[in-house]
Amino acid sequence: MSEPIPLKETIEEDHAIQSQQSYHLHSINSTIVIRQLPSQGLSFQLWPAATTLVTLLDCHRSSNTTPLSSLFSGCSTTRPLRLLELGSGTGVVGIAAAVLLGANVTVTDLPHVLPNMQFNMDANAGLLNQHGGGVEVAALSWGDVQHMEGIGAREYDIIVGSDVVYHDHLYEPLLETLRFFLLGSEKKVVFLMAHLKRWKKESAFFKKAKKFFDVEVIYTDLPLNGSRVGVTVYTFVRRGGEKGKFLPFTPNDNDSTSAARPALLT
Numbered sequence: 001m002s003e004p005i006p007l008k009e010t011i012e013e014d015h016a017i018q019s020q021q022s023y024h025l026h027s028i029n030s031t032i033v034i035r036q037l038p039s040q041g042l043s044f045q046l047w048p049a050a051t052t053l054v055t056l057l058d059c060h061r062s063s064n065t066t067p068l069s070s071l072f073s074g075c076s077t078t079r080p081l082r083l084l085e086l087g088s089g090t091g092v093v094g095i096a097a098a099v100l101l102g103a104n105v106t107v108t109d110l111p112h113v114l115p116n117m118q119f120n121m122d123a124n125a126g127l128l129n130q131h132g133g134g135v136e137v138a139a140l141s142w143g144d145v146q147h148m149e150g151i152g153a154r155e156y157d158i159i160v161g162s163d164v165v166y167h168d169h170l171y172e173p174l175l176e177t178l179r180f181f182l183l184g185s186e187k188k189v190v191f192l193m194a195h196l197k198r199w200k201k202e203s204a205f206f207k208k209a210k211k212f213f214d215v216e217v218i219y220t221d222l223p224l225n226g227s228r229v230g231v232t233v234y235t236f237v238r239r240g241g242e243k244g245k246f247l248p249f250t251p252n253d254n255d256s257t258s259a260a261r262p263a264l265l266t
């Protein structure tokens with residue numbers, strides 16, 4: 001797996017290495033601040049695909065024609081969007097979605113990851129209060145039926161994930177979770193996934209996914225420094241469900257959504 005985004009590190013009293021990363025949201029001239037604990041593992045760090053999603057959401061807020069336009073145009077306007085994030089890590093994407101879309105977001109991850117995620121929710125409570133939308137933190141271990149049923153009591157419009165395809169032993173539990181939320185709902189539910197390809201073996205995940213879902217690329221970011229490929233954003237919908245609705249998007253030099261536009265301040 002390639003390295004996460006460079007960090008500004010500080011040593012705290014308990015000797016855990018902490019770092020703070022700020023995401024400036026241009027559309028609302030506000031900043032999300034995220035605590036990372038890199039010494040505690042990959043769940044406590046920010047990954048490139050999260051940055052791409054935050055940037056796309058920020059652009060979507062100020063423009064009608066972004067890669068996300070088709071996705072959101074099909075959603076109800078009479079109530080706030082209901083969004084579920086899988087493998088949220090630090091929770092930055094969930095916070096951005098709540099603030100920028102006014103959405104009710106449930107951010108989830110393995111139980112030991114939740115305290116840092118809650119810390120980040122609390123750190124951005126002022127921003128969330130100011131701009132509307134709500135965020136709830138919940139445990140969701142992929143494939144865990146009890147967790148999924150607990151979470152699934154509420155119907156979601158969109159499921160989101162960034163950099164969630166990496167270890168091959170997690171492919172099947174993740175797919176099981178997607179089947180639960182996308183195939184178990186009466187209405188059409190979309191999985192919006194940002195992914196940075198690192199290994200050839202990941203094609204096995206997409207091959208399996210295509211047995212159940214129509215998978216489309218809606219956006220491809222420019223390659224990051226030292227990388228041959230950029231983050232790709234996909235939509236997954238249950239097979240046969242309105243294929244072709246989401247128009248593929250190709251960035252060009254003049255487009256402010258391309259990855260060349262930095263979303264990060266340190």
Ligand SMILES: C[S@@+](CC[C@H](N)C(=O)[O-])C[C@H]1O[C@@H](n2cnc3c(N)ncnc32)[C@H](O)[C@@H]1O
Pocket residue numbers: 042043044045046047048049050086087088089090108109110113140141142161162163164166170173
């Ligand atoms: C590479 S990190 C990406 C984190 C975050 N989405 C981002 O882009 O910054 C993968 C995330 O998936 C979570 N994860 C891994 N296995 C999981 C499982 N079985 N159930 C739920 N979450 C899991 C990890 O804890 C971690 O937060």
